[in-house]
Amino acid sequence: MKTLSMRFAFLFCIIAVIPLAAQKGAGFSHVEPPFWWTGMKEKQVQILFHHPSIEISQYKAQLQYPGVTLEDQKNVENKRYTFLTLNIGADAKPGLIPIVFTSGKKQIKYSYELKARESGEGRIQGFDPSDVIYLIMPDRFANGDPSNDSIPGMYEGVNRSKGGARHGGDIAGIIGKLDYLSDLGVTALWLNPVLENNQRSASYHGYAITDLYQVDRRFGGNAAYLDLIRRCHSRGIKVIQDMVMNHIGNEHWLVLDPPEKDWIHQFPEFTRSNYRSTVLTDPYKAEGDVQKMNNGWFDTTMPDVNQKNPLFAQYLIQNTIWWIEYAGIDGIRMDTYPYPDKDFMAEWARRVMEAYPKFNIVGEVWINNAGATAYWQDGSLNQDKYRSYLPSLTDFPLFFAVPAALTEQEGWDTGLMRLHETLANDFLYPNPGGNLIFLDNHDLSRFFLLVGRDLRKFKMGLAFLMTTRGIPQLYYGTELLMDGDGGYHPNVRLDFPGGWQGDPVNAFSREGRTVEQNEAFDYLRTLLHWRKTAGVIHSGKLKHFIPENNVYVYFRYNDEKTVMVVLNGNDEEVTLETSRFREMIKNARKAKDVLNGKRIEEIEKMILDPWSATVLELEF
């Protein structure tokens, strides 16, 4: 019964989609990229034409347009596809390129648009250690437009009673909370993938994309996304797009009617990735393990993409360039970075960074080991000579170290020593300051839970995150002391209270938050607003001292400024003699405590509260 009704829904969807798609021109169901630009760094563009019924590969393409030539037409085993490569000369002007497909007496005409590049203020800025990134799961933050909760012809509507269903959050909701985010002090947003996920279930998280050129209409579509980015840029907030190269959703049209069988990795029976990223750097690796890691499917509903197919590789690289140019995004967070073919990923990153030198990309490298993590950062001196061209990495080793440091018994290599030891491995990274550092995210248990719901330790973690090297990333709801266990994902993807009309509590406002939540919020807000203008934290050097008695002291410094950070990991008040830090403190006697604004007249001896962070601007 269930199967029958699902089949019916599927047929209905196909019938509903075809007349709409036909309006795109000449009856093609897909023409991708849907348009391109003049004056791009790369002079060629490969255009995919997909027809729902005609064997378009039997047609020969021709075009006449000043400055543009047809370099190549490639056909593949599925005759409803053809691929054209166009050369776009420096003299080509924006306009419509008339393309004529001819087969005997039959002709199909298509006008392909070349646009002028946009050069708006604040577009494509990149992101760096001067930023604080705030990660939002768009379905779970705020529902600004209930009218898009369910879209006719799309599989999933809204059911807020289920953790794994859609809840209706959208881009309009985020736009409505930009004042809140500016007030908190974040400088960049990373949204979990916003592209269409027209999947039958679990489509809310965004990682099973079914259209690589379309923002999900339940989030507001492309128009809402462009609107969000413009509004963010006008208030000095950057936008980072979450992308996925490893897999697509099983309802993607490229899966339902693939150009070639080898666009998706196929196995005689369902084969899952082993998720063991370390095999890729392991000198003793078994080939079978590497194959499974790279080509096994991430999940049953997420077919694994073959980036070794040259047509698909070009398709994917162009898709990224299209989004940067079209939306003016500032950076990319690339999902599951080690899972796709690594030579393809290097080529992808090289071409993106060459086209947009100010851009930045952070790759998700989920490994608790600095050596195997550092391998993936551009400039790493790898024995196999692999060069990734990837500027930034997720710093999982530091993520694992922080809660351990704040909850373990102090020992030779435990307690706050963990932070010191983890950072001591930075010699492995070509650019440790480029690492993305975080306490939690959409896949991980909430930090407040990890430190035993102890507000003092929570604050220490935040103070450390905002003052050590790297690009800090927060996760929505951290400021509300959300405490979900990541063992079940929906637990850490709860709706932001107040994001939905009729919510009993509105935590976007001071009045809606508890006393403890306001304490956490205010602490973070103070740190972020201070950090925004603290150049020494963005680009200053780091020097730290071996922790003694579970007190960890480090400095961020440049020619103008020195910031001293003291973490006390003891249940008791501690009196700290600062003479051991003379090489950094030099002749400074006074300091300003940036967290409470108080002045300290004498820093020779400091009284530290139990489980506390002290952040001082030294005065020389």
Ligand code: CA
């Ligand atoms: Ca909505």
